Amino acid sequence: MEHFNIDKRLLEAAAKAEQLASDNFRKISETAEYNGQKVLSAFINNRIAEMHLKGTTGYGYNDDGRDKLDAVYAEVFGCEDALVRHSFVNGTHALSTALFGILRPGDTLLCVTGAPYDTLTEVISGDSGGSLKEFGVKYRCVELLPDGAPDIEGIKKAATECKIAYIQRSRGYSLRPSLTIAKIEEIIKAVKSVNQAAVVMVDNCYGEFAEKKEPTEVGADLIVGSLIKNPGGAVARTGGYIAGRRDLVELSAYRLTTVGTGKEVGCSLDENRNMFLGFFLAPQIVESALKTSVFACAFFKLLGYEVFPDANDERTDIIAALKLGTPEALCAFCKGIQGGSPVDSFAAPEPWDMPGYDSKVIMAAGAFTMGASVELSADAPLREPYAVWLQGGITYPSGKAGILLAAQSMLDSGNLKL
Numbered sequence: 072m073e074h075f076n077i078d079k080r081l082l083e084a085a086a087k088a089e090q091l092a093s094d095n096f097r098k099i100s101e102t103a104e105y106n107g108q109k110v111l112s113a114f115i116n117n118r119i120a121e122m123h124l125k126g127t128t129g130y131g132y133n134d135d136g137r138d139k140l141d142a143v144y145a146e147v148f149g150c151e152d153a154l155v156r157h158s159f160v161n162g163t164h165a166l167s168t169a170l171f172g173i174l175r176p177g178d179t180l181l182c183v184t185g186a187p188y189d190t191l192t193e194v195i196s197g198d199s200g201g202s203l204k205e206f207g208v209k210y211r212c213v214e215l216l217p218d219g220a221p222d223i224e225g226i227k228k229a230a231t232e233c234k235i236a237y238i239q240r241s242r243g244y245s246l247r248p249s250l251t252i253a254k255i256e257e258i259i260k261a262v263k264s265v266n267q268a269a270v271v272m273v274d275n276c277y278g279e280f281a282e283k284k285e286p287t288e289v290g291a292d293l294i295v296g297s298l299i300k301n302p303g304g305a306v307a308r309t310g311g312y313i314a315g316r317r318d319l320v321e322l323s324a325y326r327l328t329t330v331g332t333g334k335e336v337g338c339s340l341d342e343n344r345n346m347f348l349g350f351f352l353a354p355q356i357v358e359s360a361l362k363t364s365v366f367a368c369a370f371f372k373l374l375g376y377e378v379f380p381d382a383n384d385e386r387t388d389i390i391a392a393l394k395l396g397t398p399e400a401l402c403a404f405c406k407g408i409q410g411g412s413p414v415d416s417f418a419a420p421e422p423w424d425m426p427g428y429d430s431k432v433i434m435a436a437g438a439f440t441m442g443a444s445v446e447l448s449a450d451a452p453l454r455e456p457y458a459v460w461l462q463g464g465i466t467y468p469s470g471k472a473g474i475l476l477a478a479q480s481m482l483d484s485g486n487l488k489l
C-alpha cells in the first residue's frame with residue numbers, strides 16, 4: 072500500500088482480515104474458474120465469430136450478433152432462451168417488461184420474499200401512469216419471517232392462486248439475508264408443489280456468477296437482471312436481460328418491442344462487442360467484487376462493527392452492509408470510497424434528498440460507467456440502522472484500497488476508534 076497513506080494499525084487489521092477470509096477467497100476463485108469455463112464453452116458451442124461483434128442499424132433484421140448473444144446467455148443460464156438488449160434502460164425496466172409481458176387483467180402477482188425492490192412499487196401498485204394495478208392485476212405479498220428467512224409454509228398457502236410467484240434473490244437495501252440458490256430451489260419446490268402452473272420469476276440482480284448455478288438451473292421459469300451489474304462485466308455500457316422459458320421470453324419481447332415482431336427487431340448499434348466481452352469477463356469481475364465484499368466484512372468486523380453477511384458466510388451476491396452507527400461515520404466512509412475511485416476521486420459526496428427515499432442518502436461512486444454498481448460503490452440512507460450498502464470492485468487490489476481509504480477517512484475524521 073505504499074502509494075497510499077494508511078495508518079499502520081489499519082494495515083495490520085487488513086492483513087489479518089485477509090487471513091480470516093482466505094477460505095472464502097479460495098471458494099470464490101474456484102467458482103469463478105468454473106463459471107469462466109462455462110462461459111467460454113458457450114462461446115465455442117455457439118460458434119461466436121468476429122462478425123457477431125459488429126453491430127446493425129435501423130430495424131435490426133437478421134442481427135446475428137444479437138441472436139447469438141441471446142443463445143450464449145441461454146446456454147450459460149441453463150435455459151431455453153434469453154432477451155439481452157442494450158435498450159433495457161436498467162434492471163427495473165427489464166423486470167417491468169417481463170411482468171407486463173406475462174400478466175393479464177385478473178391475474179395475481181405474488182411476491183413470496185417480502186416487498187420487492189423499491190423501484191418496483193410504482194410499477195406494481197401505482198395509482199396512475201399505467202401500473203399493473205390500473206390494468207387489473209392483483210398483488211399480494213408473503214412477508215419474510217422475523218429472522219429474514221422465507222416463510223415456506225406461508226408461501227405454500229398463498230401460492231395456490233397466482234400467475235407469477237416472484238422471488239428477489241438479493242437483500243436490496245435491507246439487512247435480510249440474500250437467498251442462496253439452495254434456498255431459492257426450496258422456495259420454487261414449495262410453490263410448484265401447490266401450483267404447478269405458477270410462473271416462478273426471480274429478480275437475479277447482483278447474483279449472477281456468485282454461485283455455480285443460476286435460479287433457472289434449479290427450476291425458475293424466468294430470471295431478470297441488469298447489465299451494469301454482474302453480467303455486463305463492467306464493459307456493457309447499459310442494458311438488461313430476461314432469460315428462461317421460451318414462451319415467457321417471447322411474451323417479454325412482445326412487450327419490449329411489439330406483439331408479433333418480438334425478438335426479430337431491435338438493432339444492436341455498436342453494443343454487441345461490449346456485451347459479449349463483458350459477459351466473457353463477468354465471472355472474473357464478480358470474483359473481484361466478491362473478494363472485495365468479503366474483505367470489507369472481515370476487516371470491519373475486526374474493527375468492531377456488525378457486518379452483513381458475516382465474513383465467512385457463503386456468498387450468493389456481491390452486496391455487503393456495514394452497520395457504522397452514526398450519520399457522520401457513514402459520510403466519512405463514503406468520502407473515503409469516493410476518494411479511492413479511479414474516476415472522479417476528487418469529488419466530495421454529499422447527502423441529498425433522493426426521490427423515493429424518506430431520508431437523505433449519501434452515495435459514493437467513481438465509475439467508468441455512470442451508476443454501474445458492479446464497480447466499487449457505496450450508498451447509505453441517513454437513518455436507523457445507519458448502515459452503508461457496499462458493492463462492486465472490478466479488481467481486488469483497487470477494491471481493497473477503496474475499503475482501506477474508507478476506514479482511513481473515518482479515522483481521520485474521528486469516527487473510528489482503534
Ligand SMILES: *Cc1c(COP(=O)(O)O)cnc(C)c1O
Pocket residue numbers: 161162163164188190239241242243274276277297
Ligand atoms: C439494482 C436492483 C434492481 C434494479 O435496479 P435498477 O437501478 O433499475 O437497475 C432490482 N432489484 C434489485 C434487488 C436490485 O439490486
